[in-house]
Amino acid sequence: PTLLVQGQADSLFNLNEATATYRALKSQGTTAKMIWQAWGHSGGQVPGELDLSTGDLESSYVGRRILDWFGRYLRHDENTATGPEFAYYRDWESGYGTAASVPATSRTMYLSGDGSLVDSRAEVAPGSRGYTNWLLPTSHSESSLAGLIGLSDPAPYDTKGTYLGWTSAPLDEPVDVVGAPKATLKVVSPQAERVQNSGDAADKLVLFAKVYDVAPDGTRTLVNRLVAPVRVPDVTRPFTVELPGVVHRYEAGHRLQFVIAGSDTAYFGNRGVKPVTVVSAPQDTGVLELPVVR
Template sequence: MRRGTTALLTAALLGTGAVTAPAAATVPVEIVPRDLTVTVTGLGPAGRTCQVDADLYVPAGVDAGSPAPAVLTTNGFGGTKADQADVARGLGEQGYVVLAYTGLGFVDGDLCPITLDDREHDGAAAGQLLRLLGGDPSVRAVDDATGATVVVDQVVRQDDVTGTPFDPAAGMIGGSYGGQVQFATAAVEHAAGTDRLDAVVPLITWNDLAYSLAPENGAVSPTSVTSTGTGVPKYQWMALFTVLGVANGLQDLPAVTDPAQLAGLATGDCANFDARVCTALLEVATTGYPSAASTAFLRERSVASYVSDVRVPTLLAQGQADTLFDLQESVATYTALRDQGTPTALVWQSWGHSDLTPQPGELDMRHPAESVQGRQVLAWFDHFLRGEGPAPQLGFSYYRDWVHEQTGDVAAAYAHADAYPVGATETLHLSGSGDLVADPAAVVAGSASWSSVAPVGPNYTETSFLDQTGPVTDPPGTAVRFTSPPLTAPVDVVGSPRLTVTLETPTVAGTQLLGPGGQLVLVAKLYDVGPDGVVELPHRLVSPVRVADVTAPVTVQLPGVVHRFEAGHSLAVVLAGGDLAYRGSTLPQPVVLRTGPGVAGELQLPVTG
């Protein structure tokens, strides 16, 4: 049986799509997978042995005499190999041998815990599966139907070229949890000098899991999400991603806003996680933030900590609709890979963890040749695994919803640039009376104030991925807003705006030296305000910050977005004292924001067009 539900982070990401394949002259014979149990050994410091449940898909006509390249794929968090059936059959019909497997820790009866895609367990296990695809008889695989030992001999071998034994022509694809394991596998292979992995396609995955679950967006580099500061826990997602999502399912969602109940859950059996995961949960429930040790634990399980060992061509796709792993994470990974010379392409697609449904024609891996992203994947694998076709286009591509609405053409909705970032920077200035003005000479002195009132909320943006429909709210006294005049022409923002403000908070100035618990927590966000006053928060994305020093100007990196602010609309930047999706300050924190000539206060926007 599967442990828990797959409703949260399902790996059906790759099979989701509203595309119907056109009628073909011939209907391909459906590939019936061979159900295998593969024994992987020597994992982690304890040298664990784990049983991996896998399905081997071999296309018709592919055998030892006519081998084909292979693709390895695994599930998203909480899923199983079954979630990968569409991608396996879709790539199989394109002539690829596919091995779909259930990630470590997601099958009852196996004693191996969930280790968050670390290199020593998850990466090493996938490396052994690559050896299996390369025909290594020492990697034991058994046919579950017959009990016969299986040695894979239908995959193209590269031993003579690379000098590496049991080296298949092989790539990997997967989303979310099934995305990060690709980086772990590539790093393990490169560190060992074997490099059996030839191309990867990680979708909607993380760069730094410490940032993903407890982001800190203050004064960070535009091309990195890793900070030396302590983040603000993404309370709902953290709970759903770990204990609640797997062990207890959706019926325990009320605990998301009940720290005492969450603390009780975290002291249980830890839902088959490495115990340090639940230690971090307990810290958040009791102190309100993760310790340095927990932050280091999460960061170690992230490509940010070992990117120099990832040298495999990478087609990286990230979702605009994603409050779990945001666009900034993909920028950090893309930039690091590109700057070290790794062939890398970055795609900002429409869909993500907050909305798992691609646009019609955008992604359908069951029929990859019939969708925009599916064709990108085929071009990537065809070139790097088969040596066929031109070198794929690198650089940066991004989906524009307003173009799709105007044209009805999802392919035309994608723009391409040679690299990220794109466009130019335009600056608006914070002025008294709550205005955003283009002319710095128009700035007048003023002040605005707010206070946090509870560790969780009361300001509302979302309920993780479960509800993106309710209105965003900022109760009186809990936030300040600065608004531009109505726009005379559309403004297209592509990337991460940056906000700089000057604050006064004597209470926090006296407590911030005590550590994270005494530091100011705030949440910054950018609204699109319509002529009728209706507020849109693009994809419900916000930037929480734990400010290390309130006596100096504070710079916040706002969420990465692709958004058109239409003519007649206004931009509004908001600073709030809390949010229902995050674990904020335990004590009230009154804050005054100062504006005026010579006072640091501006909003920088990355604008295209």
């Protein structure tokens, strides 16, 4: 029996890793439950969460869940309850949310040719937009090394002309995302197409997908600084990207912005300059799927 505890603020092992393990265990009949706590390898600890340095398991939700799990499966106390199937820390309400399973994607948004992120295909404007990567990184998500050597980590950024973004209208009501968003899109890149079948994985087109929370004043927040590095398998065909899992409330009045960038300082990027174009039409456009809870 396995109790998985994974941190939301973790760019080393994100929530998708724990989810994959959980699903693999369940598929073979192993008893398993999962908790997503706030803190991970990238920090993010909040007051009242499990602190292993104190040895006090009883003072936190996660600690009590661990004790109950050991009580049930090590002491074999049949009367010890082991808690909900899935629990996740949420910073917009006190305590943990719970569910019978990891939420599935339930809201679909479409990438419009004018740079909008819209709720229906009918709203998609025809058009094409593009970017060109540089040989040096022009986007930044996070630098774990900065904290280790006592430096401040600059806020995430993207350099104009080296990324594409699609931005929603201001939200009428809060949107709570719990889980891993998915994006399906197709890109055009003749330079990448010419070399992608060379047999060298480094010749594949590389891009970086992420979702920002854009406040009414224009301030952008990259939730837990998480980004999905993608080696595009074939630029002539649509492909699907699973972004890192998050637990985040996009408040009313805020906007969602889906971004693909040509590089990121936390990763090795493209070998060579490979311009990218994305074409949109109402019946043929990229989609962003969000796991929304209500």
